[in-house]
Amino acid sequence: MKLIRNIFLVAILVALQSCNTSESSKNVSEVSISNTFLERVEPPNWFVDFKNTSLQLLVKEESIGNATPTISYAGVTIKKVNKAKSKNYLFIDLDIDKNTKPGKFDIVFKFENGSKKTHTYELKSRVKAAEDFIGFNNSDAIYLITPDRFANADASNDINKNLHETTIDRSHGYKRHGGDIQGITNHLDYIENLGFTSVWPTPVLENNMYNGSYHGYAITDYYKVDPRFGNLSDYKKLADELRKRGMKLIMDQVANHCGLEHWWMKDLPFEDWVNNQKNYEENIENWNNKTNINSNHRRTTNQDSYASESDRKGNNEGWFVSTMPDLNQRNPYLAKYIIQNSIWWIETLGLGGIRQDTYPYPDKDFMSDWAGAIMYEYPNFSIVGEEWSYNPLLVGYWQKGAKNKDGYESNLKSTMDFPMQKAIIEGINEEESWDKGLVKLYEGLANDFYYASPKDIMVFLDNHDKSRLFTEVQEDVVKAKMALSYMLMLPRIPQIYYGTEILMNDTAKPGDHGLIRTDFPGGFKDDAINAFTKEGLSEEQKSMQNFVKAILNYRKNSDAIKQGKTLHFAPYKGTYFLFRIYNDEVVVHIINKNKSSISLDLNRFKEVGLEGKKFKNLITGESFIWNDVIELSEKGSTILTTKL
Structure with a gap:
């Protein structure tokens, strides 16, 4: 047989x-091809019931430019088929009617020789209503994490032989250490108990570069999780676990540039897909040694009415570095690709916000369109843009509602408060004088008159690019507590970098990214110290950890801090008083830089109307009656609250 x-x-x-x-x-x-999927169709799926019914598919397949696509599915119409310069691309404009049902359908590509290829595409139901995508706001406290350095839950994904970089070396600051998405998920109890309400991991999408891309900002596939961090299921699980706790996931995105090893760099669809493309293509064989990437990093050219055109182009079109091609958002197909990618991730993960990298570098009109398209679909969502400038005028320019002389409207809800970060660090460190010390904090906060919405600005003291707080204050625990507690009292959205709560530092070489992004103790096998359990921490580290926990957990339920009136008094005798007031709740933050005991007459603050009110010290639990005098016995910060 x-x-x-x-x-x-x-x-x-x-x-x-x-x-x-x-x-x-x-x-x-x-x-033979009835179930064949093409090399790439992006977005890989879409969703029904968007306000904007248009969808543009990027199709990548050998000679696909010679094919004619057809679709037979109720509610889905091909409006236009766009060919690229490369014959290996098609861009298909679809209209998805509001009444279209979720489901799968075939896109049939018929070639000139009569052959056909078929790709099955899916439209999914949306997981929740658009208005239910609630973004981060000033009631939140955000925990920023560099995933590779936080916790390694799955050692089996540390090395992937299909990718260019295949080594793990925890002793080297610029090589991969093995942290992953599951490592974050496994320690959400720790993050939640500290009092954080949102988690912002630096990018976890594929960075298939040859070295130094553990940070995630050289993306080589905008729809794929880097397998060394996990997979899409792991990413979704992190988002789901956060939601179960009433917490939010913020995604770090990069619209300005990609990684040099991005798949499209081997076959660019148009002659202007990336900026300075001709220069790149003519020198591609020797590009790693090339320094002329036409970049000047002059971000002020976005606002400067006197700026030369060459300087503007140097900022908006120059490559960030030679290994990060600068994307040309003026190309309408790339612009659409980036916008759809952001919306796809919001919908796929149920995001609670986006942090957009290097905000002033891309084409600013595109960035307005990008943010506008997202906020149009998700009116309660939040986006924060990175404007690394210490000038409040520049930071304020990018926030929605700013009264800009050139009429520019960014549609961007939040910007990052680099000016306040600098003011706090300098003010805490400097000796007191008429123009130094605490007056820097006072004047920094006074700049709020310029901002369209100060409470929607994200404030921080350190992050993945700047020296650690503990290093910045010369490893002085008291100074670190003064700076951090003041920041957490401000009408802002606070962000704290992982490890700041245990006094992690980069003192050995300030500013070195490898040290700034040091491994979190306890996140890796055989760590001698475990900050998650406090095992091996010094008393100072435990004290700081408890300090952060006490303030953040109070802040969660404080209407005064989240939405109260802000009132402050000019620094006096080495002290600075800040009040947050909402109905019967009053929070008083006091910074005292005097090394010896000092008595202060409280009549100076009579206008606040606190006579006879009973306060509790948020950290020590001690009671205090607001009468004539307050005795500050030692240098540091004091937080008083009427909420007993």
Whole structure:
């Protein structure tokens, strides 16, 4: 029987091979590709019931430019088929009617020679209503994490032989250490108990570069999680676990540039997909040694009415570095690609916000369109843009509602408060004088008159690019507590970098990114110290950890801090008083830089109307009656609250 069956199968194969009619060839071709997926169709799926009913598919497949696509699915219409310069791309404009049902359908590509290829595409239901995507706000406290350095939950994904970089070396600041998405998920109890309400990991999408891309900002596939961090299921699980706790996931995105090893760099669809593309293509063989990337990093050219055109182009079109091609958002297909990618991730993960990297570098009109498109679909969402400037005028320019002289409207809800970060660090460190010390904090907060919405600005003291707080204050625990507690009292959205709560530092080489992004103790196998359990921490580290926990957990339920009136008094005798007031809740933050005990007359603050009110010290629990005098016995910060 076995012999007969084999003879029968051979006969069938011979019959198929010998069939030479055009109809038979056509049938064989259709059978062979009926379940075949193309090299790339992006977005890989979409969703029904958006306000904007248009969708543009990027299709990548050998010679696909010679094909004509057809779709037969109720509610889905091909409006236009756009060819690229490369014959290996098509851009298909679809309209998805508001009444379209979720489901799968085939896109059939018919080639000039009569052959066909088929790709099955899916439209999914949206997980929740658009208005239910609630973004981060000033009631939140954000924990910023560099995933590679936080916790390694799955050692099996540390090395992937299919990617360029295949080493793990925890002793090297610029190599991969093995942290992953599951490592964050495993320690959400720790993050939540500290009082954080949102988590912002630096990018976890594929960075298939040869070295130094553990940070995630050289993306080589905008729709794929880097397998060394996990997979899409792991990413979704992190988002789901945060939601279960009433917490939010903020995604770090990069619209300005990609990684040099991005898949499209081997076959760019248009001649202007990236900026300075001709220069790159003419020197591609020696590009790693090339320094002329036409970049000047002059971000003020976005606002400067006197700026030369060459300087503007140097900022907006120059490559960030030679390994990060600068994307040309003026190309309408790339612009659409980036916008759809952001919306896809919001919908796929149920995001609670986006942090957009290097905000002033891309084309600013595109950035307005990008933020506008997202906020149009998700009116309660939040986006924060990185403007690394210490000038409040520049930071304020990018916030929605700013009264800009050039009429520019960014549609961007939040910007990052680099000016306040600098003011706090300098003010805490400096000796007191009429123009130094605490007056820097006071004047820094006074700049709020300029901002369209100060409470929607994200404030921080350190991050993945700047020296650690503990290093910045010369490893002085008291100074670190003064700076951090003041920041957490401000009408702002606070962000704290992982490890700041245990006094992590980069003192050995301030500013070195490898040290700034040091491994979190306890996140890796055989760590001698475990900050998650406090095992091995010094008393100072435990004290700081408890300090952060006390303030953040109070802040969660404080209407005064989240939405109260802000009132402050000019620094006096080495002290600075800040009040947050909402109905019967009053929070008083006091910074005292005097090394010895000092008594202060409280009549100076009479306008606040606190006479006879009972306060509790948020950290020590001690009671205090607001009468004539307050005695500050030592240098540091004091937080008083009427909420007993």
